[in-house]
Amino acid sequence: xxxxxPPAERNAPGLYPTTGSYPxxxxxxxxxxxPTTGSDLPTVSGVSTASDSPTVTGLSVxxxxxxxSCSPTESGSAASGLPTAAEWERLEQGVMxxxxxxxxxxxxxxxxxxxxxxxxxxxxxxxxxxxxxxxRREAVGIAQPVRxxxxxxxxxxxxxxxxxxxxxxxxxxxxxxxxAPHLLRALRTVARTAARMxxxxxTQAIDRISxxxxxxxxxxxxxxxxxxxxxPGVAAVAGRDLVCRDNVVYHRDRRVDVLYRTVADDLxxxxxxxxxxxxGLSGVLNAARTGAVVLANAVGNGLGEDPLIHSFAPRLxxxxxxxxxxxxxxxxxxxxxxxxxxxxxxxxxxxxxSTDSSTVDNSSISGLRLFAVxxxxxxxxxxxxxxxxxLSTSNIPxxxxxxxxxxxx
Amino acid sequence: xSWRLRVVHRTGYHYALPATQSYNEARLTPRSDxxxxxxxxxxxxxxxxxxxxxxxxxxxxxxxxxLHAPHTEFSVVATSVVATSSPVAPVRTxxxxxxRRPDVIDAYAEYLQPTVYTPRDDELDRMARALSxxxxxxxxxxxxxxxxxxxxxxxxxxxxxHSSASDVWATREGVCQDYAHVVLVMLRAIGIPARYxxxxxxxxxxxxxxxxxxxxxHAWVEAWTGxxxxxxxxxxxxxxxxxxxxxxxxxxxDVTPLKGVFTGxxxxxxxVAVHLTRLG
Numbered sequence: 216x217x218x219x220x221p222p223a224e225r226n227a228p229g230l231y232p233t234t235g236s237y238p239x240x241x242x243x244x245x246x247x248x249x250p251t252t253g254s255d256l257p258t259v260s261g262v263s264t265a266s267d268s269p270t271v272t273g274l275s276v277x278x279x280x281x282x283x284s285c286s287p288t289e290s291g292s293a294a295s296g297l298p299t300a301a302e303w304e305r306l307e308q309g310v311m312x313x314x315x316x317x318x319x320x321x322x323x324x325x326x327x328x329x330x331x332x333x334x335x336x337x338x339x340x341x342x343x344x345x346x347x348x349x350x351r352r353e354a355v356g357i358a359q360p361v362r363x364x365x366x367x368x369x370x371x372x373x374x375x376x377x378x379x380x381x382x383x384x385x386x387x388x389x390x391x392x393x394x395a396p397h398l399l400r401a402l403r404t405v406a407r408t409a410a411r412m413x414x415x416x417x418t419q420a421i422d423r424i425s426x427x428x429x430x431x432x433x434x435x436x437x438x439x440x441x442x443x444x445x446x447p448g449v450a451a452v453a454g455r456d457l458v459c460r461d462n463v464v465y466h467r468d469r470r471v472d473v474l475y476r477t478v479a480d481d482l483x484x485x486x487x488x489x490x491x492x493x494x495g496l497s498g499v500l501n502a503a504r505t506g507a508v509v510l511a512n513a514v515g516n517g518l519g520e521d522p523l524i525h526s527f528a529p530r531l532x533x534x535x536x537x538x539x540x541x542x543x544x545x546x547x548x549x550x551x552x553x554x555x556x557x558x559x560x561x562x563x564x565x566x567x568x569s570t571d572s573s574t575v576d577n578s579s580i581s582g583l584r585l586f587a588v589x590x591x592x593x594x595x596x597x598x599x600x601x602x603x604x605x606l607s608t609s610n611i612p613x614x615x616x617x618x619x620x621x622x623x624x
Numbered sequence: 625x626s627w628r629l630r631v632v633h634r635t636g637y638h639y640a641l642p643a644t645q646s647y648n649e650a651r652l653t654p655r656s657d658x659x660x661x662x663x664x665x666x667x668x669x670x671x672x673x674x675x676x677x678x679x680x681x682x683x684x685x686x687x688x689x690x691l692h693a694p695h696t697e698f699s700v701v702a703t704s705v706v707a708t709s710s711p712v713a714p715v716r717t718x719x720x721x722x723x724r725r726p727d728v729i730d731a732y733a734e735y736l737q738p739t740v741y742t743p744r745d746d747e748l749d750r751m752a753r754a755l756s757x758x759x760x761x762x763x764x765x766x767x768x769x770x771x772x773x774x775x776x777x778x779x780x781x782x783x784x785x786h787s788s789a790s791d792v793w794a795t796r797e798g799v800c801q802d803y804a805h806v807v808l809v810m811l812r813a814i815g816i817p818a819r820y821x822x823x824x825x826x827x828x829x830x831x832x833x834x835x836x837x838x839x840x841x842h843a844w845v846e847a848w849t850g851x852x853x854x855x856x857x858x859x860x861x862x863x864x865x866x867x868x869x870x871x872x873x874x875x876x877x878d879v880t881p882l883k884g885v886f887t888g889x890x891x892x893x894x895x896v897a898v899h900l901t902r903l904g
Contacts, residue, residue: 328679342733352681459647460692461674485885486647497647497885501688504678 296372296557298583306378306585307596309542310368312532314587314594317385317519319535321362325354325515338534343524349517351480353487357504360408361591362513364475365390365398367599371545371582372556380544381582383525385516387477390586391599392442398475399433399446401590402511406431406472408591409509431472438494443475454478459498462505474499475511483514557581627708627865628663628903631824633841635882635896636670636699643698643889646691650882651871652702653685654823659712659854660868665704671695682878684871699895700882704868705903711862714762717850723761723815732817732848734874741875742789742808752810761816761849768810769845769857772803778858785876800843800858801876807845807857808875817848822879823869825856826900836901841881846872 298306323331324344334341344350367388370378390398410428434450435443436457444451450466457466464471476483482492484500502508518524529540584599633652656662667675673689680686691698722728729736738744755771756764775796782797789805792798804820811818825842828835844856844863854863863869871879886892
């Protein structure tokens with residue numbers, strides 16, 4: 216996209232409110248939850264999910280592992296608050312839908328040299344993007360086959376028992392170990408796609424060094440241990456282990472095709488962001504710009520988590536996919552008057568629910584965290600344990616507030 | 625009236641100790657637009673590097689290059705020949721009520737917001753409102769630019785490259801970058817979208833063709849009052865045949881001519897020299 220286009224040509228100027236307020240808060244991301252490691256949690260899947268709805272992006276979404284059964288059975292779920300089989304299916308579909316939508320949105324905003332379609336069509340107010348602290352202009356013009364390779368979506372049950380989304384993590388979700396093989400497979404697929412997409416001038420130079428179409432090199436740039444690095448062929452590296460030379464990233468003498476990173480945007484490239492960062496790699500953003508390396512996840516994805524933009528998610532789903540939103544979101548304005556139902560696999564009964572909404576205490580709520588792995592064609596949804604958030608104040612914290620999260624399951 | 629100008633901008637770093645690695649981006653290449661035509665442009669570095677070019681969010685041509693051998697000096701020479709044109713007249717199509725329209729504010733929000741270099745300032749806000757009362761938006765731009773020029777003393781060395789408009793306003797001294805930043809604060813305070821322009825100014829109004837002068841990087845502003853148009857507050861000049869623009873953005877940070885990071889090298893010093901020749 217590019218800045219400051221005149222607004223006169225808007226197709227539908229009335230599509231969004233031009234005055235009035237947008238919600239200024241959302242429920243926090245449920246925290247950098249400690250993933251259950253080593254556990255063999257079930258894939259939330261088991262359903263043929265060939266998408267027959269018309270998609271504008273042309274993505275066909277299919278579940279990769281159609282045989283895993285849903286863990287909580289129909290009978291056992293009611294008391295625990297865990298989803299029934301039918302609810303799992305709905306959750307899976309809803310998570311896929313959100314990930315495909317955010318992927319399309321971020322590609323629209325960052326991926327091209329033309330102005331973003333969602334802005335010229337007047338679907339999203341331009342200022343929500345251009346004034347967002349999480350918009351990274353440095354990443355505009357970087358085309359990647361996938362921007363959201365892995366995401367997490369947190370859901371809670373509202374007072375009617377309906378699952379609602381409270382947060383999406385599109386940057387760097389902490390995922391449990393059983394996600395790793397799925398993620399690696401997706402990253403290798405992404406590398407092959409990137410090899411086909413890349414500028415021929417760049418590709419020629421690259422292809423002399425490695426054949427990324429058949430055997431792509433994936434490294435994990437993570438300050439702390441990552442389960443991805445325990446996958447065969449994946450090296451865990453620090454920024455100082457890598458070098459960027461003429462827009463190609465090398466690890467020792469190997470060319471890197473995909474850089475999975477848990478380093479934040481502001482630290483990833485000293486040339487473009489914080490110049491004194493020791494965790495990142497100078498030049499990596501321009502390497503991504505040439506297509507020589509793919510960053511997973513892409514720089515700038517936090518834009519989709521910006522509370523104001525996040526509140527437009529239902530409209531973005533309709534815009535990019537032509538579908539109705541499957542999962543409702545938590546309305547920040549009604550957060551304090553909604554009694555969220557607990558999801559606790561170890562308890563047989565719900566606590567007595569208050570009927571007086573003024574005394575609703577959401578200082579400790581529980582929900583489910585779902586993970587999505589996206590290879591550009593297929594989105595695979597995986598589950599994680601139940602989390603609870605201890606919110607220390609009665610206000611909904613801002614997005615960056617630390618929330619103490621425990622995984623119970 | 626049109627001029628042809630050759631610009632030779634030489635810049636670079638000296639390191640106290642050899643730098644073993646450096647990554648740099650230069651924003652030194654003018655682009656053709658409705659006010660100028662770029663006939664030629666090239667960029668050379670010493671030591672030699674492989675240049676990677678891209679266009680950034682603001683539409684500026686960026687040259688990126690990295691070095692991996694020890695070096696104590698890194699220089700960039702950007703040479704271009706540009707045909708310039710007469711000033712664009714101030715745009716007077718919109719009044720204050722139009723500038724308050726939600727669709728206008730939405731489209732130009734990033735040019736109305738404070739930035740690190742152009743923070744909100746109560747005193748400048750008040751003055752901007754006073755100067756713009758009972759005038760059309762385009763005239764408010766002139767009034768503010770002239771007032772800033774009266775208030776500030778042009779004083780090379782008085783401010784650093786990181787001085788904000790508030791720093792400058794406190795001392796009332798500065799250079800072109802600072803004049804531009806103060807004007808931007810005031811225009812944004814009264815709801816006129818405004819942006820920073822980097823470029824060059826040929827200092828002699830009546831030079832004969834063939835004459836070369838020592839110049840400097842220059843900066844001015846553009847205001848949006850129904851269309852973009854430029855004004856040079858440092859010299860109280862319309863932007864015309866003697867100006868060559870290179871980059872536009874919200875403030876200096878978006879258009880930094882040369883920036884880089886390096887390993888080793890100890891302390892570094894930046895050298896800049898600009899030569900402008902009127903070719904015709």
